[in-house]
Amino acid sequence: MAVSVDSSAQFENFAHPERLVSTEWLQAHLGDPGLVVVESDEDVLLYETGHIPGAVKIDWHVDLNDPIERDYIDGEQFSRLLGSRGISRDTTVVIYGDKSNWWAAYALWVFTLFGHPDVRLLDGGRAKWESEGRDYTTLSATPDQVDYPVVERDDSVIRAYKEDVLEHFGKPLIDVRSPEEFSGERTTAPAYPEEGALRAGHIPTAQNVPWGKAAAQDGTFRPRPELDALYRGEAGLADGDDIIAYCRIGERSAHSWFVLTHLLGFENVRNYDGSWTEWGSAVRVPIAKGTEPGGIPAK
Amino acid sequence: MTHLPDSLAQIRDDFLDLEQSDRLVLLLEFANELPELPERFRDHPDLLERVEECQAPVYIFVEVGEDTVVHLHATAPKEAPTTRGFASILVQGLAGLTSQQVLDVPDDFPQTIGLSEAVSPLRMRGMNALLGRTKRQVRARQAA
Numbered sequence: 001m002a003v004s005v006d007s008s009a010q011f012e013n014f015a016h017p018e019r020l021v022s023t024e025w026l027q028a029h030l031g032d033p034g035l036v037v038v039e040s041d042e043d044v045l046l047y048e049t050g051h052i053p054g055a056v057k058i059d060w061h062v063d064l065n066d067p068i069e070r071d072y073i074d075g076e077q078f079s080r081l082l083g084s085r086g087i088s089r090d091t092t093v094v095i096y097g098d099k100s101n102w103w104a105a106y107a108l109w110v111f112t113l114f115g116h117p118d119v120r121l122l123d124g125g126r127a128k129w130e131s132e133g134r135d136y137t138t139l140s141a142t143p144d145q146v147d148y149p150v151v152e153r154d155d156s157v158i159r160a161y162k163e164d165v166l167e168h169f170g171k172p173l174i175d176v177r178s179p180e181e182f183s184g185e186r187t188t189a190p191a192y193p194e195e196g197a198l199r200a201g202h203i204p205t206a207q208n209v210p211w212g213k214a215a216a217q218d219g220t221f222r223p224r225p226e227l228d229a230l231y232r233g234e235a236g237l238a239d240g241d242d243i244i245a246y247c248r249i250g251e252r253s254a255h256s257w258f259v260l261t262h263l264l265g266f267e268n269v270r271n272y273d274g275s276w277t278e279w280g281s282a283v284r285v286p287i288a289k290g291t292e293p294g295g296i297p298a299k
Numbered sequence: 300m301t302h303l304p305d306s307l308a309q310i311r312d313d314f315l316d317l318e319q320s321d322r323l324v325l326l327l328e329f330a331n332e333l334p335e336l337p338e339r340f341r342d343h344p345d346l347l348e349r350v351e352e353c354q355a356p357v358y359i360f361v362e363v364g365e366d367t368v369v370h371l372h373a374t375a376p377k378e379a380p381t382t383r384g385f386a387s388i389l390v391q392g393l394a395g396l397t398s399q400q401v402l403d404v405p406d407d408f409p410q411t412i413g414l415s416e417a418v419s420p421l422r423m424r425g426m427n428a429l430l431g432r433t434k435r436q437v438r439a440r441q442a443a
Contacts, residue, residue, distance in 0.1 A: 048323060
């Protein structure tokens with residue numbers, strides 16, 4: 001790894017503590033060679049209003065999604081994007097953002113599709129940095145162009161397609177949306193726009209664990225015992241489980257994927273990014289309504 | 300009949316004259332220019348209508364004067380500069396227009412100002428909703 005890990009005591013109980021850094025650590029390491037800080041937000045203009053000095057911006061819509069097809073960018077596009085942000089393959093990348101790192105975790109998940117070796121989250125994200133009165137700048141970073149290799153995206157390990165979900169019944173499915181979306185009262189998060197799902201409800205057998213339960217009031221991740229109680233206790237997940245998480249377009253479930261994989265140490269977790277906007281509009285797939293997971297559908 | 304008033308046409312041209320990245324800078328300027336709500340609304344949040352289609356909480360209120368001139372008031376948090384920018388474009392672009400002129404603004408105005416690439420088409424829907432709800436309030440005031 002290019003830059004030392006944050007060995008703060010608050011992370012030591014997590015399965016992969018090297019995936020998190022604290023605001024104190026980041027403050028102390030700003031400007032270190034081999035470190036690039038990336039801001040990734042829901043709001044495309046938030047970076048411009050002020051950001052951590054030196055941070056570059058990567059937007060989930062404009063940068064990470066293919067402009068034509070509903071898919072992520074490919075290896076060539078990723079290589080161009082990262083090279084333009086001054087990130088090379090051995091760079092330590094720390095991502096932070098708004099909404100308890102919801103979009104930052106999504107960006108981290110996409111980085112992982114390309115196997116970027118050292119990518120971490122700033123625990124608490126923008127809100128914590130801001131609440132501690134730390135520096136912001138409105139000066140856009142102007143990184144030197146560097147070479148990032150063209151690496152083929154690998155969807156086989158942490159990404160699930162609709163077909164994978166259809167084959168998955170009987171193994172744990174986690175629906176990380178709000179209870180209202182899960183039960184079928186509505187197709188989008190409360191206070192969010194409709195994004196075109198034609199049916200409401202959830203994928204049969206899915207447990208509902210809203211993503212935000214993993215975040216504390218200040219936007220940091222909850223401590224290990226609380227996360228264990230939530231996912232191993234309430235949701236009944238066990239070591240060795242093959243798990244698929246989904247939400248509406250795969251962003252909130254990327255946050256839960258991070259928690260399950262890097263904080264709790266589950267080794268087979270996939271994010272179904274088609275999520276409800278695909279499932280809820282697909283023809284002839286089973287749907288369950290109400291607050292109960294529902295049984296395994298007959299083939 | 301739809302007709303684009305000069306004020307909105309000017310805003311559109313200002314955006315289209317810029318490179319993509321500078322369009323975001325202009326949108327941020329709009330966001331910073333969104334006027335504070337008049338005091339009578341600050342004490343009466345119940346008067347404001349929430350625009351559900353926007354990701355960030357944004358509230359609007361439309362007044363129509365006796366001269367039929369429309370006054371649009373809007374508020375959105377500073378953590379949602381894109382939404383503030385959209386609201387501010389409409390507040391400035393609709394200023395001084397009559398209710399009929401507001402109703403005549405083409406519904407696809409947000410798609411014509413060259414922001415879809417920089418901001419993403421999905422996010423532009425929030426601005427369509429702002430315009431749509433503004434028109435609906437204008438119609439409601441007309442009928443009252």
